[in-house]
Amino acid sequence: MFVAHNGGRTILPPTKEVVLMRRDQSSAEVLDSGTSSTGLRKTPTGISGIDELTGGGLPQGRSTLVCGPAGCGKTLLAMEFLVRGFRNFDEPGVFLSFEETIDDLVTNFVSLGFDLTGAEDAGQLVIDHINVGRGEPNASGDWDLDGLFLRLAAAIDTIGAKRVAIDTLENLFGAFPNAATLRSEMHRLFGWLKERGVTSLITAERGDGTLTRHGIEEYVSDCVIALDNRVIEQASTRLLRILKYRGSAHGTNEYPFFIGQAGVSVLPITSHDLSYPVSTERISTGVASLDAMLGDQGPFKGSMVLVGGGPGTGKSALVASLCEATCQRGKRAMYFSFEESPEEILRNTRSVGLHLARWVDEGLLELHCFRASLLGLEEHLFKIKELVARYDPAVVVKDPVSSLLGFGTSAEIAFLLTRQIDFLKARGITCVFTTLTDAFDVGAAQQKLASLADTWITIRHETADGTSERLLQVVKSRGMAHSNAIGALGISAQGLEITTRAGAAALTG
């Protein structure tokens, strides 16, 4: 009989069998992993980019190791895996922390809009913190980690967890004197997690020249993701790479990712494999003389048109006339403005002979106006995605995208825009972005944007003989013969008109 003394806590003799995996079962773990080449089941992370790179998510019911240097976003990734799990897939999760306390985690994740306390109350999440910060405990003789297993098992059973994140398991190595025992216990833990059928994500700190400090990768054979944090062109850039994914094809490059207001976003450069439905159809810019400069027909449907220029060069008027032409064809257009209100847009474009209000009334035009500072980059992307998916426009205008600069590093903005363009082009939507350029001094993000553009038009002011002239130039226009002329852009109550200087109007490839 177990006898309770001192305080009346009655301990009954154990009648249930021990729920932990016994040591002799752990050897079975090695055997069955070769059968997964077909029909490997995956658990979607819900984290943008990662599911694309892994072809559907992490190996279901297995462990994935996420390793990287300090401050590279491991904890965030681990927590987001759980949060997306219960939010998007109705899969409760357990977060086992060896580092941050529960209070710290709760506080830190509020800024990302993750209400961890609420999730715990709703039975979607259990956070347990194991304090290994006491220093090395005194030890005498034989021990194991059954206490840890019990805690984890209890947490999993409480909410029926399907996902487990452990951050950072290797901290145990600092807490115990006997590394050999610890190693065998780690081995047992991974076997046990597998037996429980939970999909787990284990984080580990990068070692000196090794993937992890204590070689924990040798226990995780299914999937290994490496994160890094490097300074590229004076900008700190986070990078993600799938090092290993047994039984599954995966992207092998390093992919930039950023941590936005809504969590981790990985940008697979080759998202959608650049396999857009390519159209040979052309759309009118609404300015006949500009269409003439663009191979006589205007830009391709589903391409990306960038209009760059200084303040007051007529960028907004140009894109408004493209909207007008789109609506005249009976197609829908969506106009995002970061500087003007809907009323201002309608009034100002009326002065150049455009009557956009009637298209709004007819439901062919939607104007969405908000300050770029209103939303985080990731939210911005998400909002536009949502609106576009609902409205299904033929043309999306963003005026000006340069407003987004200053709300992230140029690398982040370039990623954001690349992804947005990918999304729009994949749907055959023509994207028309304006950008405020200061003469020819273009920043990194703008340069990136210009290289992404299929058609790049610049407008600049030139003063001569006491008057000022707007000069429009088609810098590039892929896939068509376009004019190399520099035309004078006239804006009047009748609309926009480009007059090219005599003799200069040749079409070039």
Add this chain to the structure above:
Amino acid sequence: MSDPPPGREIDLAVPTTDSQEMEASVSENWSFSLYIAGPSPKSTRAAANLRQLCETHVPGRYTIEVVDLVQDPSIARTEDIFAVPTLIRRSPQPMCRVIGDLADADDMVGDLLGFEPTPMG
């Protein structure tokens, strides 16, 4: 490793004095909580070793509480136990923790638990 047959009893010394009587520091009471996970050989050894140590060093002046975490895993969380067996010395203060089945030599473990060295072995 195999489990002992179910229902096997673990003998523990029942203290003769009540722990409330904490008078003089000379006759200070020793209070231990031993956290185990089921009736494994390690658990049995830890309990037996602890009892023997107490009998040797502080006979009649100790209490031992054995807590089986399998019966109530939530205790593992509240007491922050992850390795087993874990022994917590609750008194005398300060509290201290020792993990393992206490299988080292008597004077070594006794030292960890804070017992005075015994004059005779």
